Amino acid sequence: MNRSEDQSGRRIYFQRRLSTTVILTGALLILACFTGLTEGGVSLSLHQILWALLGRGTPVIRTILWQLRMPRILMAFSVGGLLALSGTLLQVLLRNPLADPYVLGVSGGAAVAALLSLLGGLPLYWVMGNAFIGSAAATLLLLVLTRLTGPITPTRLLLTGIVMASGFGAIVTLLLALSPDPTLHAMLFWLMGNLGYGPGSRLSLLALILAVLLLWPFAGQLNVLLRGVDAAQSLGVHTGRIMIGLYLAASLVTAIAVTDAGMIGFVGLIVPHMVRFAVGADHRRLLPLAALWGGSLLVLADALARSLLAPRELPVGVLTAFLGIPLFLVLLARGNRSWTR
Amino acid sequence: MDPLGPAVLAIEGLTLDTPTVKICHQLSFTVSAGEVWGILGPNGIGKSTLLKTLAGLLPAPPTASILLFGQPLDRWSRRQRARRMAILLQENDPGLPLSVLETVLLGRHPHLGLLGRPRYADLRRTLDALRITGLAVRRNSPTQSLSAGETRRLAIALNLAQNPGLFFLDEPTTQLDLRYQRLMLEHFSDAAHRQKKAVIMALHDPTAAFRFTDQVLLLLGGGRYLVGATQETLTPATLASLYGTEVVSADSCRGRVFDFF
Numbered sequence: 001m002n003r004s005e006d007q008s009g010r011r012i013y014f015q016r017r018l019s020t021t022v023i024l025t026g027a028l029l030i031l032a033c034f035t036g037l038t039e040g041g042v043s044l045s046l047h048q049i050l051w052a053l054l055g056r057g058t059p060v061i062r063t064i065l066w067q068l069r070m071p072r073i074l075m076a077f078s079v080g081g082l083l084a085l086s087g088t089l090l091q092v093l094l095r096n097p098l099a100d101p102y103v104l105g106v107s108g109g110a111a112v113a114a115l116l117s118l119l120g121g122l123p124l125y126w127v128m129g130n131a132f133i134g135s136a137a138a139t140l141l142l143l144v145l146t147r148l149t150g151p152i153t154p155t156r157l158l159l160t161g162i163v164m165a166s167g168f169g170a171i172v173t174l175l176l177a178l179s180p181d182p183t184l185h186a187m188l189f190w191l192m193g194n195l196g197y198g199p200g201s202r203l204s205l206l207a208l209i210l211a212v213l214l215l216w217p218f219a220g221q222l223n224v225l226l227r228g229v230d231a232a233q234s235l236g237v238h239t240g241r242i243m244i245g246l247y248l249a250a251s252l253v254t255a256i257a258v259t260d261a262g263m264i265g266f267v268g269l270i271v272p273h274m275v276r277f278a279v280g281a282d283h284r285r286l287l288p289l290a291a292l293w294g295g296s297l298l299v300l301a302d303a304l305a306r307s308l309l310a311p312r313e314l315p316v317g318v319l320t321a322f323l324g325i326p327l328f329l330v331l332l333a334r335g336n337r338s339w340t341r
Numbered sequence: 342m343d344p345l346g347p348a349v350l351a352i353e354g355l356t357l358d359t360p361t362v363k364i365c366h367q368l369s370f371t372v373s374a375g376e377v378w379g380i381l382g383p384n385g386i387g388k389s390t391l392l393k394t395l396a397g398l399l400p401a402p403p404t405a406s407i408l409l410f411g412q413p414l415d416r417w418s419r420r421q422r423a424r425r426m427a428i429l430l431q432e433n434d435p436g437l438p439l440s441v442l443e444t445v446l447l448g449r450h451p452h453l454g455l456l457g458r459p460r461y462a463d464l465r466r467t468l469d470a471l472r473i474t475g476l477a478v479r480r481n482s483p484t485q486s487l488s489a490g491e492t493r494r495l496a497i498a499l500n501l502a503q504n505p506g507l508f509f510l511d512e513p514t515t516q517l518d519l520r521y522q523r524l525m526l527e528h529f530s531d532a533a534h535r536q537k538k539a540v541i542m543a544l545h546d547p548t549a550a551f552r553f554t555d556q557v558l559l560l561l562g563g564g565r566y567l568v569g570a571t572q573e574t575l576t577p578a579t580l581a582s583l584y585g586t587e588v589v590s591a592d593s594c595r596g597r598v599f600d601f602f
Contacts, residue, residue, distance in 0.1 A: 220457025224450050226439060227499075230398050230430055235503065236423030236451035281439050284457070 021279050025292055032296035032303075036073035037065065039303040041311045071202070075260060076195050076302040076316070077295035078204035080267055082257040084294025085211055087268020088286060089250040090139075092222050093243060096154040097273070098331055100324075101135070101254040102265030104161030108168025109138025110251075110258035111191060115175050118187065124259075132255035138164065139251055193264035193317020195302050207256050212291050215249060218242065219283035226281065264317045266324020267294055273331065347411025348373050349507050349539040350395065355405035356564070357394060362387050366564030372556075374506070374537040377530050379550040379571065381543075382560030383584055388543040389431055391560070392509045395541070396428040410506070423451035426507040427500040431515070433492065441487070442480040444495060445470055448502030470501035473528055475521065489516045497525060508532075510542035514549065526553045547588075551575050552596040559583050575599075 038044050042064065044052075051057040052065045083101065090099040090106070101107045113134025117127040146152050146160045172191060176184060189196075221242050224232045233239045257264070271294040272286065279285045298316065301323070305314040350372040357364040364387030372378055380388050393399045397414050401407055407414045410425060417425070427448075439447075448470065449463040459467075471477045474494040479487065487495060493516040500508060508529065514522040530553045532538040544550045550557060550571065557574050559567040561583060567574060580588040580599060587602040 217456060220450060220453065223439070223443075223457075224447050227444070227447060228430075228433065230393070230428075231433065233398055233419070234396060234423060234426075234428045234430075235447060236418075236420040238419055276438065280443060282443055 021285075021289070024278070025289060028293065028296045032077070032299040033073065035303040036076065036299045037069050039307040040064075040069060041306065043307070072195060072302070073299050074202070074205055076299040078208045079195065079257045079261045079264065080271075080298025080301075081208040081291035081295035082204065082211070082253045082260075083264060083267040083298070084271035084290040085208070085215075085268075085287065086250050086253045086257065088272040088283075088290045089215075089246050089253070090268070091272055092225055092283075093246040093250060094154075094157055095226075095228070096157055098154070098158055098269065098328065099161075100266060100269035100328075101250070101257075102263060103165060103269065103328070104139075104142060104158070105163075105165035105168050106135050106138050106142070106161075106251065106254050107258050107263045107265070108165050108172070109141075110135035110255045111263050112168050112171050112175070113137075114255075114259050115172060115187065115191070118183075119175065119179055128255060128259045131259045132252050135254045135258070136248065136251035138168070139247060189315060190262040192315035193262045193320065194313075194315045195261050196313065204256055204260050207253075208291060208295070211249065211253055212288055215287055216284070218245070219287055222246075222283040222287075223281075262315075262317065264298070264320055266320045266328065267298055269331075270320075270324050270327050271297060273327070347408070349376075349410060350541070351406070351408040351411075352395070353406040355394075355407065356402060357387065357391060358564075359387060359390060363562075363564035364391055365560065365566050368558075368566055370556075370558060370568050372507070372539050372541060374539055375533055376539055376556060377533045377554045378539075378541040379544050379554035379557045380541065380560065381545070381547065381550060381557060381583060383562070386560045386562055388560060389511050392428065392511050392541070392543060393430075396426060396509045397422060398428065420451050423503070423505075425505050426509065427503040427505040428509040429496055429500050429511055429513055431511045433496050438483040438485055440480065441476055441482050441484060441495060442467065442471065444484050445476075445498045445502050448499040448504075451503065466504060467502045470498040473501060474498040474525070490518060490521065493517055494521065494525075501528075505538075507539045508541070510540065512543050512545065514544070514546070522549070529553070547575055547580055547599040548597070551599070 034046070037049050038046065044061065044064070048057060048061055049065065052062045086101045086106070087099065090101060090104065091097055093099075110131040111134070114127050114131040117130045122130070142157070142161050142164055143152070145164070146157050149160070150156060176188060179187065221232075221237045224235050224237050225239065225242065227235070229239050272290050275286050275289045275293055279289065298320070301319045302316045305316040305319050308314055348371045352371070353369045355368040356366050357368070362385065380391065382388055390399065394401050395407065401414070409417060409422065414422070446459055446463065446467045449459055449467060450457065452463065453459060468477065471480055474497055476491065476494055476498055479491065484492070484495060497513060500510075510529070513525055513529070517525060526549060529540045529542070533540050542554075544554075554571045557569065557571050559574065559579060561567060567579065575597070577588040577590045577599070584601075588599055589602070590597050590599050
């Protein structure tokens with residue numbers, strides 16, 4: 001093999017479609033920010049936004065921009081990023097391309113726990129902590145139930161998860177039916193997946209950044225895990241440790257997203273597949289890009305949800321479901337041939 | 342100690358049972374660098390279980406001693422062990438869609454630094470492995486698009502990229518056409534004889550075993566086994582008792598050809 005062939009191989013591996021992706025990601029981020037700031041109950045022009053950002057313009061516009069829309073797009077970005085990250089992690093952990101926290105009932109577990117804490121009047125950190133316990137318990141229950149009824153295959157795991165998700169849905173409905181009236185409307189809106197009603201804190205963006213930074217060093221091991229547990233172990237990966245880590249990380253990330261914005265489905269499913277389609281399944285790219293694309297996608301979806309029927313606001317979860325369900329079906333059809341055997 | 346250093350793999354007193362089969366009772370043998378070993382036995386006798394146990398993927402009973410390069414298997418760190426031995430499993434998960442090149446590059450994982458960034462030498466080895474397995478032209482294809490034979494060669498390429506001192510190969514020739522069966526077996530026997538690697542492979546074809554292995558381990562069932570040099574051990578008589586079918590052989594200039602009735 002000659003040197004130029006080596007060089008071309010090096011180029012193929014290290015730069016395949018990377019520059020396009022960087023440009024695309026940048027464009028997506030700018031588009032999302034711009035749309036998130038202009039769209040809403042009151043449409044603002046680019047001109048007005050730029051002035052307001054520079055500290056000029058009318059106080060009303062400045063208030064709308066800084067007090068309402070900025071926090072809102074930051075929240076949407078964090079939640080979208082966290083959900084996409086959660087989907088990515090669950091897809092590796094469960095070795096199932098259709099894994100998504102919403103579809104598998106992981107979000108449902110978090111929502112039930114969070115709802116119970118809210119009804120009990122617990123402070124925010126308790127709500128979040130319990131949501132984590134809820135999502136972790138749901139994931140564990142998913143694995144145990146699937147294992148108890150037979151071997152863990154991708155299809156059976158998915159079926160068990162869907163059944164669990166509807167179970168959690170029923171519990172949520174029950175809790176809402178039993179809860180006192182005045183709080184009901186806000187809770188219902190929060191649960192349907194809405195960025196304006198949650199009890200969440202501003203720390204979510206920090207959580208997203210930390211999650212990506214902490215997970216990134218393990219990206220190489222996640223890649224190896226794609227070959228299966230035995231193969232990964234023989235390639236020197238501590239599969240047990242890394243899978244427990246994945247499990248805890250996915251549960252935590254889901255819990256934060258659910259406490260912030262309720263049950264927003266399908267972001268965790270769509271985004272990792274979009275990124276894989278663009279740059280492949282290498283987790284060194286997948287993890288950060290899933291966070292960025294997931295965040296941008298939810299900011300866009302939220303802007304759409306605010307402006308479609310303005311001044312009424314749609315739950316953003318409704319929009320992501322409209323986007324996600326067709327894709328889920330496409331993947332299911334494709335998966336029968338290649339991924340789920 | 343041997344002047345050439347410790348044996349690649351030394352097994353003593355290994356007794357392995359599954360709920361349904363006695364695989365081996367008090368099995369002992371030593372594999373030196375430069376040797377190719379074949380494991381033969383009927384279906385379901387436990388060849389794969391034995392290979393996985395020797396490779397540390399299944400727990401070995403505490404009474405057995407398995408030394409890899411002179412040190413007990415469980416005393417090596419995962420990473421250090423993965424640099425010294427690789428296993429070709431019988432079944433590979435289809436997984437999520439990495440490209441062929443990215444998949445074979447995973448074989449370099451135990452050699453990479455903390456952040457797992459491959460270097461020039463890693464890429465060189467990966468491309469070499471792709472060339473040997475005839476997959477160089479498919480290096481940018483997603484792994485799902487490969488045929489069954491190509492998928493098998495992909496798994497072999499990953500092992501080659503891992504570049505260990507000891508290869509465990511569970512039926513390396515399944516799914517391969519005649520040409521690739523020859524190429525792959527020749528490559529591994531060359532790697533053993535020229536680069537002093539050790540190879541232990543489960544095989545079903547006695548003709549191939551006769552031509553490409555130096556030593557054989559025959560799993561006879563009921564925990565009984567037979568270890569010996571291939572030339573003396575692989576005879577129609579032993580094969581007949583191994584598989585319970587009549588076997589004849591004819592010696593040719595290339596080796597010994599077996600047929601059954």
